[in-house]
Amino acid sequence: MPAFSAAEYRDRIARVKRRMEAAGIDVLLCAEPASLNYLCGYDGWSFYVHQFLVLSLSMDEPLWVGREMDAAGARLTTYLKPESIEPYPEDFVDAPDRHPARFVAELMKRRGYGRARIGLELDAFYFTGRSYTELTKALPDSRLIDVFPLVNWARIVKSDAEIEMMRGAAAIVSHAMEVGMAAVAPGVRECDAVAEICAAQLHGTGPYWGDYPSALPSVPSGVKSAAPHLTWSGDRYQPDSVAYLELGGCHHRYHAALARTLYLGKPPQRLADLAKVVSEGLDHALDAARTGRTCHEVEAAWRAVIERADHSKSSRIGYSIGLSYPPDWGERTASLRQGDRTVLEPNMCFHMILGMWREDWGFELSETFRVTPAGPPEILTRFPRDMVVKD
């Protein structure tokens, strides 16, 4: 039942082991849900309790460590042998006096890693400060080394099978954008537009069933469009206001994202002017996103365009995207921004998002793309780039 072939998981483990050797660790302790999925296929909404994956250089396959009631899910979604599934008892859940990190530490000691160099995903969400302090107490003879985001860097270059998942995700989000643009109109409540968008995301499209995106739709309008991460309410869209939709599509936990702006009425000139500049900047930045270039160079191509038009943007213009779990569809590795010297390689995927947030309004335009072996990138998402005008 894992989403990929056994050979694909073996290849991932081999690549992660090479990174472990380079990082000088014997054992890797993962807590990020995407790391668990990447290395053993595990998939479930169980990351609201502590769960781990243990991979040592000497193991053929990793150990899954999670809650007793979730062991059934591990059996159903992974390729692991039964003895590689190590559940902790139910009374470790939300208990003041015992902690799952202590359980995994004792397990590692029993397996002979009590004096090992152990790599941690120290800044992974779901790897809490408490998990860290429990490990330091329970493993006094080990060396605990922060290697985050080691697995994320392995994830950034996709296999062809993963790219097929990305194409599915992109087809879904492109379809959801059509549904969303049709739904938003003056007088419509934000929550009702989101309901239609989410339904489209989950039905999916064509052969691609819809998995849940790691972030919910962002659909602000008017003054709320100045704040990129506000969620919706029962407010109604107003005439003569700007709005944007920033949406994800997901297939087998792989993500594509897409943002477009619309205007409910006749767009003011300053907005139309900005839209034109941003669109030109997108063209230039996409064209620069080629194998061998750096993230810094991609951003510079954008920056040159908007600076000529006297605009500026302090935040990054994109990030790598792929396999992920809430709260983020980004991979937390390469960012398209000044100073990021990551060199683009074929089958890296990025969400390039040009968000221009002003004092009391905002504008967004984005695409998800795949770096190709030669030439410009493959744009995975498909939706006309012009601002949608609903007059």
Added chain:
Amino acid sequence: MPAFSAAEYRDRIARVKRRMEAAGIDVLLCAEPASLNYLCGYDGWSFYVHQFLVLSLSMDEPLWVGREMDAAGARLTTYLKPESIEPYPEDFVDAPDRHPARFVAELMKRRGYGRARIGLELDAFYFTGRSYTELTKALPDSRLIDVFPLVNWARIVKSDAEIEMMRGAAAIVSHAMEVGMAAVAPGVRECDAVAEICAAQLHGTGPYWGDYPSALPSVPSGVKSAAPHLTWSGDRYQPDSVAYLELGGCHHRYHAALARTLYLGKPPQRLADLAKVVSEGLDHALDAARTGRTCHEVEAAWRAVIERADHSKSSRIGYSIGLSYPPDWGERTASLRQGDRTVLEPNMCFHMILGMWREDWGFELSETFRVTPAGPPEILTRFPRDMVVKD
């Protein structure tokens, strides 16, 4: 734009300060999104980057600390004065060489807390191991004390205004259950059922607009129903199989949850027998959930019923529920289980969930309830308890 009155936030801060004094801390550093919302109203899908709230005993209102682009959201959703909003620069996001916890540490030092006793939410998801190690390095003269889940314990007893939100959430999930039960049928894809359920959750019902639940619908069937936290796929429901729906409803970030089981065909006798026992256990446990009783006693009422019928369940039968963010709608405080001596008080709310997972099938029945000043609880969710049979 915060969801509650200024007086309500003042009252919350006063109650949290009393807990801070009891815990022996001068300053509280929160990282759990629900803590931020509870104390200043902040609401946004920004918890995929580090964000904090700082409250000292000497402050009238807390400080919000988050990413530069999210400061606009803080201005729009909180009651805070502009000088209480402290954004960190964009280049702290996903950067290997700088960390937002370092920023908040320097801020606390500037505000005079460099030698304070600082309480941390050490086991909150989103408070990472890296956040902890950065704070220990940057605040060598402070005492860092784990006080998690201090704010969660303040949240467990709701105000009447919060109970009104809970009623809204319960109305939404009760409606979503109707939609889900109508959608599931042999031949229907799981993702299509979920799409209809999610649309119902987000449209909301009556005066209650739908906010996003902190966990997605759980809709497994057949052998997958043995694994409580599997998510859906494009698989089709099969005739002669068991399925259950475990759903959330959310209004202004307050949650109610509800689970019901259905059978696509004529239910086997063992399932019908189990359903009867679980239903009787639910009646008894709900009746025991009265002010002055302990969580342990509530669970014991359930246990007595199922043990008479030779059943057992190793996991808890419920948890407190209310204000929350992904990945969990539970509050991580009181659990309805053996040994939990939390005494029930009026306006505590719980999700009592009786999940019976067997080797290759499962059964669920649940209600969300409010503890009342006298007598049995107010059941907030409304849906017939009998197993739904679609023959």
